[in-house]
Amino acid sequence: MEITRAVDCTTRRGNDAWFTGTVWQDPIVEAPDPARIRAVRVTFEPGSRTAWHTHPLGQTLHIVSGTGRVQTFGGGVREVHAGDTVWIPPGEKHWHGATPTQGMVHIALHEHLDGKHVDWMEPVSDDDFNAQPG
Numbered sequence: 001m002e003i004t005r006a007v008d009c010t011t012r013r014g015n016d017a018w019f020t021g022t023v024w025q026d027p028i029v030e031a032p033d034p035a036r037i038r039a040v041r042v043t044f045e046p047g048s049r050t051a052w053h054t055h056p057l058g059q060t061l062h063i064v065s066g067t068g069r070v071q072t073f074g075g076g077v078r079e080v081h082a083g084d085t086v087w088i089p090p091g092e093k094h095w096h097g098a099t100p101t102q103g104m105v106h107i108a109l110h111e112h113l114d115g116k117h118v119d120w121m122e123p124v125s126d127d128d129f130n131a132q133p134g
């Protein structure tokens with residue numbers, strides 16, 4: 001057993017190429033091989049969200065606080081709340097983030113495949129982000 005800060009715990013701001021608005025990332029674990037798990041706590045300020053993207057081995061999102069939105073491509077926008085857990089299957093195009101008026105914090109858990117855990121796509125439009133949740 002090891003009590004560790006296994007990663008650089010510096011809070012980092014989400015890259016503008018992949019996030020809209022202000023997003024903060026706090027790494028939790030990037031386990032050494034052969035483990036694949038990666039976990040990060042992500043803080044979305046109101047109005048912020050990821051770009052559209054996929055994960056080669058899927059992703060679990062656990063909502064820690066606030067209210068947020070998640071959408072899979074071709075599906076409606078869903079609202080998520082503290083305590084909810086969302087599973088995104090491998091390869092499914094999606095985004096996640098805050099709501100226009102409320103912040104949200106989630107823990108994202110995903111495994112890397114050959115060092116890659118995400119494939120980024122286009123930004124989420126304001127029309128998609130502001131759509132009424134179903």
Ligand code: MN
Nearest residue numbers: 053055059088
């Ligand atoms: Mn994702």
